[in-house]
Amino acid sequence: MNKNRLKHLAIIMDGNGRWAEKHGYKRTKGHERGAEVTREITVFCANHPTIETVTHYAFSTENWKRPKLEVEYLMKLLDRYLKKELKTYQEENIRFMAIGDISAFSRKLQERISLTTELTKENTRLIQILALNYGGRDEIVRAANRVIEGGGKITEESLGAALDTPYQDIDLLVRTSGEQRLSNYLLWQLSYSEFAFTPTLWPDFTTDELASIIGDFEKRKRRFGGV
Numbered sequence: 001m002n003k004n005r006l007k008h009l010a011i012i013m014d015g016n017g018r019w020a021e022k023h024g025y026k027r028t029k030g031h032e033r034g035a036e037v038t039r040e041i042t043v044f045c046a047n048h049p050t051i052e053t054v055t056h057y058a059f060s061t062e063n064w065k066r067p068k069l070e071v072e073y074l075m076k077l078l079d080r081y082l083k084k085e086l087k088t089y090q091e092e093n094i095r096f097m098a099i100g101d102i103s104a105f106s107r108k109l110q111e112r113i114s115l116t117t118e119l120t121k122e123n124t125r126l127i128q129i130l131a132l133n134y135g136g137r138d139e140i141v142r143a144a145n146r147v148i149e150g151g152g153k154i155t156e157e158s159l160g161a162a163l164d165t166p167y168q169d170i171d172l173l174v175r176t177s178g179e180q181r182l183s184n185y186l187l188w189q190l191s192y193s194e195f196a197f198t199p200t201l202w203p204d205f206t207t208d209e210l211a212s213i214i215g216d217f218e219k220r221k222r223r224f225g226g227v
Contacts, residue, residue: 003218003219004171004194004217004218004219004220004222005050005171006048006050006051006171006172006214006217006218007050007051007052007053007171008051008052008053008054008055008168008169008170008171008172009045009051009053009054009055009170009171009172009174010054010055010056010057010170010172010173010174010185010186010189010190010193011041011054011055011056011057011173011174011175011176012057012173012174012175012176012179012182012183012185013034013037013038013056013057013058013176013202013205014175014176014177014179014201014202015030015176015177015178015200015201015202015203015204016030016031016033016034016201016202016203017030017031018030018177018201019033019034019201019202019203019204020033020203022201027070028070028073028077030203031073031074031077032077033203034202034203035077035081036203037202037203037205038056038058038081039085039088040206040207041054041205041207041210042054042056042088042092042094042126042128043088043092044207044210044211045126045128046092046093046094046125046126047092048214051126052126052127053126053127053128053129053168054126054127054128054129055099055129055130055131055165055168055170055186056128056129056130056131057131057134057183057185058078058130058131058132058134059074059078059100059131059132059133059134060131060133060134060135060183060184060185061100061101061133061134061135061138061184062135062183062184064104064133075105075106075109078109078112078130078132079108079109079112082096082112082113082116083112086116086119086120089116089119089120089123089128090119090120090123092125092126093123093124093125093126094120094123094125094126094127094128095120095121095122095123095124095126095127095128096116096117096120096127096128096130097117097127097128097129097130098113098117098129098130098131098132099129099130099131099132099134099139099164099165100131100132100133100134100135100138100139100164101133101134101138101142102132102133104133105132105133113132129165131185131186134164134185135184136182136184136185136186136187136188137184137187139163139164139186139187139188140159140163140187140188142164143159143162143163143164144159144162146162147159147162159188160188163188163189165186165189168189169189169191169192169193170186170189170190170193171193171194171217172193172194172195172196172213172214172217173185173186173190173193173194173195173196174196174197174198174210174213175195175196175197175198176198176200176201176202176205177198177199177200177201177202178197178198178199179197180197192222194217194220194222196213196216196217198213
């Protein structure tokens with residue numbers, strides 16, 4: 001039996017806050033550890049023989065509803081993460097990209113995102129995408145408006161091409177923390193994806209567990225609506 005080839009992996013990184021509360025830490029500590037795990041998983045993907053793209057759900061359009069101080073901390077953490085990880089991106093030949101509506105972020109953070117994107121655009125081993133101020137419904141609405149503003153007709157092809165990640169179908173979605181829902185994530189791209197849900201909180205998620213999940217994915221029979 002031929003193994004499924006995992007090219008595009010999407011991850012909902014869930015459980016940072018619960019991990020912190022479980023260990024008696026402030027929620028910010030969970031986000032800090034979660035950022036470290038994001039780096040570990042990204043480097044693993046860069047060295048995996050088939051993975052070409054990994055897309056992390058980093059900040060959703062709904063996350064603005066969180067306490068103001070937590071949101072402010074997450075913005076600072078993202079800026080520090082991108083500044084620190086630039087070295088990793090270059091050493092591991094990783095291209096950084098962002099999807100979502102980043103216009104809501106501060107000018108400083110927008111500049112950091114743009115700079116990191118520009119400095120890594122020639123890297124070829126892996127594309128790491130961070131979904132930032134991202135919502136699947138919002139992406140589809142913005143894509144439809146792009147097509148209309150360009151004078152085009154709404155079709156599956158034109159809408160797909162106007163998405164933040166045009167024609168980037170997802171092979172496998174992994175969600176940590178035991179929750180089993182999409183949370184408005186990549187609704188278009190997940191149409192025929194395989195799903196894997198794990199009770200492990202994101203700060204405890206390891207490359208070994210991911211390797212096990214990928215091994216299971218490779219054995220699945222994908223029908224894409226057929227038999």
